[in-house]
Amino acid sequence: MSAYDLIIKNGTVVTADSLVQGDIAIKNGKIKQLSTEKPLDSNADRVINAKGLHVLPGLIDSHVHFNEPGRTEWEGLETGSKSLAAGGATTFFDMPLNSTPPVIDKPNLDIKKACANDKSVVNARFWGGLVPGNIQKLKELHEGGVIGFKAFMSPSGIKDFNNADDVTLFKGMKEVASLGSILAVHAESTVICEQLAEEKQRQGKTSARDFVESRPIISEIEAVQRVISYAEATGCKLHIVHASSRKVVEVIREAQQRGVDVTVETCPHYLALTVNDLEEKGGIAKCMPPLRDEEEVEDLWAAVANGEINVIGSDHSPAPADMKVITDNYFEGWGGISGAQSTLNILLTEGHFKRGLTLEKIVELTAVNPAKRFGLTTKGVIAAGFDADITLVDLTKSFELKNEDLFYRHQHSPYIGKTYQGKVTTTIVNGEVVFENDRVNADK
Numbered sequence: 001m002s003a004y005d006l007i008i009k010n011g012t013v014v015t016a017d018s019l020v021q022g023d024i025a026i027k028n029g030k031i032k033q034l035s036t037e038k039p040l041d042s043n044a045d046r047v048i049n050a051k052g053l054h055v056l057p058g059l060i061d062s063h064v065h066f067n068e069p070g071r072t073e074w075e076g077l078e079t080g081s082k083s084l085a086a087g088g089a090t091t092f093f094d095m096p097l098n099s100t101p102p103v104i105d106k107p108n109l110d111i112k113k114a115c116a117n118d119k120s121v122v123n124a125r126f127w128g129g130l131v132p133g134n135i136q137k138l139k140e141l142h143e144g145g146v147i148g149f150k151a152f153m154s155p156s157g158i159k160d161f162n163n164a165d166d167v168t169l170f171k172g173m174k175e176v177a178s179l180g181s182i183l184a185v186h187a188e189s190t191v192i193c194e195q196l197a198e199e200k201q202r203q204g205k206t207s208a209r210d211f212v213e214s215r216p217i218i219s220e221i222e223a224v225q226r227v228i229s230y231a232e233a234t235g236c237k238l239h240i241v242h243a244s245s246r247k248v249v250e251v252i253r254e255a256q257q258r259g260v261d262v263t264v265e266t267c268p269h270y271l272a273l274t275v276n277d278l279e280e281k282g283g284i285a286k287c288m289p290p291l292r293d294e295e296e297v298e299d300l301w302a303a304v305a306n307g308e309i310n311v312i313g314s315d316h317s318p319a320p321a322d323m324k325v326i327t328d329n330y331f332e333g334w335g336g337i338s339g340a341q342s343t344l345n346i347l348l349t350e351g352h353f354k355r356g357l358t359l360e361k362i363v364e365l366t367a368v369n370p371a372k373r374f375g376l377t378t379k380g381v382i383a384a385g386f387d388a389d390i391t392l393v394d395l396t397k398s399f400e401l402k403n404e405d406l407f408y409r410h411q412h413s414p415y416i417g418k419t420y421q422g423k424v425t426t427t428i429v430n431g432e433v434v435f436e437n438d439r440v441n442a443d444k
């Protein structure tokens with residue numbers, strides 16, 4: 001019998017602090033040893049030679065909508081998780097909405113868990129929903145193992161997942177605080193967005209820019225300030241998802257500095273795309289909050305480099321192609337970007353190679369921080385005792401992303417046609433190789 005199941009030799013291991021040469025020994029899904037002093041000579045069932053490759057902790061994608069059960073025709077746990085594996089992610093947190101029934105009570109959580117157990121090729125965790133009328137269900141969801149709770153401050157676009165009014169939000173946050181859990185919030189102002197959208201459409205103004213102007217940065221700032229004030233009053237841990245601008249991040253920074261337990265996520269699309277992409281590509285680049293202008297993108301990169309952003313999640317919210325078609329009215333068409341497979345590619349190409357973002361920082365934002373913030377004590381780090389969730393990347397390889405490379409159910413994305421520097425060669429989940437040679441091993 002071999003001493004180990006798998007040894008990864010000669011790679012450059014990336015931690016949040018440094019890059020080290022080392023060999024990694026894996027058994028029973030766990031990292032047993034990271035040897036940086038001398039090569040590991042023990043025998044193993046399999047040895048991967050990672051010479052010339054970078055070895056990263058697998059990405060933890062804190063924000064995906066895989067839509068199963070109920071809207072599996074939009075994505076699904078199998079196709080969604082395969083796309084993550086292909087992109088170097090080894091764990092995801094699925095949002096409680098877009099799947100039907102939504103995860104707003106324990107029986108619905110159990111249905112989702114069973115689906116993921118059958119179909120996901122990577123580790124799956126789930127957000128529970130906070131919606132009007134379900135505060136008494138939060139405890140059972142918490143006990144059922146949700147990663148935290150998610151609420152919308154503006155309409156979600158999904159009929160069976162209503163946005164939380166201020167009282168639901170405030171009372172819900174009291175309950176989340178008493179459970180010791182955390183609330184993730186989609187923070188846009190309903191009043192501002194709805195009134196501006198109504199005004200624009202009444203005037204026949206329905207271009208990409210009109211749509212963007214109907215959801216201005218101030219709408220995010222107002223909602224973030226409001227929910228931060230509730231966090232201060234209730235002591236509820238808070239996580240603001242998909243901040244589109246550094247101006248939003250600044251509000252969160254100020255709150256952090258006065259001791260509020262609040263963190264912030266941004267997404268690759270706010271770092272890689274602008275309103276021009278929405279104009280050029282149409283519905284495929286439509287999301288909420290919307291894409292911003294070039295100056296905002298550069299400011300957001302500065303926030304990323306400065307450590308002002310805590311987590312980067314994809315907010316993969318896919319839909320069939322016909323729901324993404326916009327002919328002239330940008331208020332129509334599904335809001336949500338298909339991007340889960342490209343997070344690392346974007347951070348490497350646009351961040352590391354173009355703007356000098358360090359690999360350590362990428363690991364911190366995509367693995368170390370999400371693991372810490374959401375209590376995954378055995379994930380996010382390559383070290384003895386941690387789960388063997390590992391991604392091998394060849395930074396010397398570049399490729400142009402084509403539709404057929406995507407593992408999504410619907411092979412479209414605003415990132416198609418771009419050239420990326422750095423390619424995921426192998427993804428290992430709990431010690432098992434699930435992606436290599438551009439293929440997902442779908443024994444699951």
Ligand SMILES: NC(=O)NC(NC(N)=O)C(=O)[O-]
Nearest residue numbers: 065156157287288317335336
């Ligand atoms: N129902 C959704 O999937 N919404 C998502 N849509 C986006 N981001 O455009 C989201 O996270 O708000």
Ligand SMILES: [Zn+2]
Nearest residue numbers: 186241242288
């Ligand atoms: Zn959202």
Ligand SMILES: [Zn+2]
Nearest residue numbers: 063095315317
């Ligand atoms: Zn989302």
